[in-house]
Amino acid sequence: MSKNLYALFQSRFPQDMSADFIKSPDGNNLSYRELDQQTAQMAGALLSLGTQTGERVAVQVEKTKEAVVLYLACLRIGAIYLPLNTAYTADELDYFMEDARPHIMVCTPEKHDKLTPVAQKNSVPHLLTLSNTSTGSLMDQCQGAKPHTDIADVTGDDLAAILYTSGTTGRSKGAMLSHDNLASNATVLHKYWGWVPDDILLHALPIFHVHGLFVAIHCVLMNGSSMWFLPKFDAKEMITLIPQSTVMMGVPTFYTRLLDQPDFNRTTCQNMRLFISGSAPLLEDTFTQFEKLTGMTILERYGMTEAGMITSNPLDGDRVASTVGYPLPGVEARLSQDTSGEDAGVLEIKGPNVFKGYWKMPEKTAEEFTPDGYFITGDIATISQDNRVAIVGRAKDLIISGGYNVYPKEIEQVIDTIEGVKESAVIGVQHPDFGEAVVAVIIADPTQDLKQDDILANLRDQLARFKQPKNIFFLDELPRNTMGKVQKNILRQNYADLYKIVN
Incomplete structure (x- = not known):
């Protein structure tokens, strides 16, 4: 049998080929x-x-x-x-x-x-x-x-896709995903999330990354069912389509914006079977508010470009806020060996979903795997006695804003080329809508009268919009440790309340 992922999808097409795969509000x-x-x-x-x-x-x-x-x-x-x-x-x-x-x-x-x-x-x-x-x-x-x-x-090892993920050095890495990588993840998720014949997915995600392209669309194809296919997220349009859907996948921003709508309520969701959230941490407050308003608990899961989905809260059983559930069937997860005995450590994983390596970067690929074949995710996690995983931080300074990965080093390198900038430090600050907001802290040449608008104007054509800082602050010096390294944890503490909502 062919190992081509398309052949797998074709084998799951419905008997009635006139059935809709993509449904559009305009018909x-x-x-x-x-x-x-x-x-x-x-x-x-x-x-x-x-x-x-x-x-x-x-x-x-x-x-x-x-x-x-x-x-x-x-x-x-x-x-x-x-x-x-x-x-x-x-x-x-x-x-x-x-x-x-x-x-x-x-x-x-x-x-x-x-x-x-x-x-x-x-x-x-x-x-x-x-x-x-x-x-x-x-x-x-x-x-x-x-x-x-x-x-x-x-063959199953032949590449199906390359998805670029930025590195902490600023140089993007192409994660090589094989037909088997994608097929194994699609097969497991279809079963784990309990897809049934009449399910209809509400799809408002972008399709240039794992969440919208692979997780969402692959589940629909594996089920031979339909999806509402929206060009982008629009809260009012979502509310009209949720009653005609049974499954929704979204980033936390989707859920915070739905909760802001006065006509979003328990009745809106009475036909829904499953709400899934990922791509960024879901705040416990959002989880609780959503459950209180709709009577449904959001299923949070955890994945990354290099491995698709890795863990998930259960379909049946407790979905615990601020955790990402259990390793999916076939996936092994552990904390780095040098943190044994500690509560948290860098999460390492192994499984058929784990990518083949980085495109044209054999040395970087080798660095990211342990000698016994585990991929080092770079995310700091805890694993409970019953194997439930919680992500508590990131070892690589990654910012996740609106579901998109943003790497500070890449932005700093661009900012530092601007005339009048002596040094910059980019951090993520908790934001009620985007999960995290990109914030830049800059040391400027005192002889230059640099303003926030000057920096943003320089970045406009050099960086994607989601990477551009939402706020820029100017300091005389950056906090450093005895080795001269910038202490970003102090900066994050200093600006932690920047977007805090005062009740």
Whole structure:
């Protein structure tokens, strides 16, 4: 049997192929029959451009059903899908193109002219466009292509996708995920979260990272069921669709914004079976408020780019606030050996979901695994006697804002190039809406009259919006330890109440 992930999905398609896979509020739905036909057509288009098995297809487009078809078409021909955050600037994309050397880069029509020299510089053979109105040169290529109905015969270790995750040094790393990595996670989650034939997912997540692309969409495909597919989160629209759904996956921000809506209540949720939260820590206050208002407890889980989902609170049983539940079936989790005897330590994991390593970084890959094969997550955790995991901190300074990973070093390196900046330190501060907000603390040259707006103006075209600081503070000096290292824990304490809501 083929190890191609698309073959697994195809084997789970419903008997009635006219059933909806994607449901849209405007009625522009996509059936399973159309899905299979359109992935074959898209596969033919990719092949007509000379795409070979194992070549990369980089994609930075808006969330559309065609973007999902493109992902599945890549699986179908054995190409490696490389989704990129829609907020990345041309400067940031230059690195990804240079590193991944994609055969095809797909972008929005608005970005085509700006990316043309970047693609040429990095010898990318084809730069195509895909708009949010189902048009663009990619769709033109599909029109004249011969459908390719075959499914590439790949091994389980062959790569299905590369997802870039920033490093603490500022250099992004491409996490290589195989067909087996993704298939094992999809199979486990489908069973663990108790999917039933009539489930309908409410999907308002982006599809350029693990949560929206793999966790959400894969569960729907494994179930052969439908999902409401929204281009972005809109609280009012969500409230109209929750009564027509049974499962919702979201980041904590989704839940805080729903709770802010006066017409969101227990009646809204009476048809729902499961609310799932991830990508950032869910505050205990949000968990409690949601349960009190709706009568339902949010299921929090924990995952990362390099391994998909790792742990989950149980479907049946206690869902404990501020914990991420138990290791999923097949996943082993432990605390780092050098913290044995302590309450908390760096979480290390092993399982079929764990990635194959970092693209073109064998030394970095080796550093991230223990001698006995456990991946070092970099997250500080506790594990209770009954094996329940709680994430209590991050060993690598990672900030998670609105569900997106933000690495301080990358932002500091950009800020430090601004004229008049002597040094910067970037931290995450707890925020009621985003989970954490990016805050920059700067030492400026006293002869320069630098203001917050000056810094933000410099960052606007260099960093994605979610990486840009929400607040900037100027100090005469940064707190340091005896070794001269900046003590970010002190900065976090000093600004901890910055966004605190006073009742």
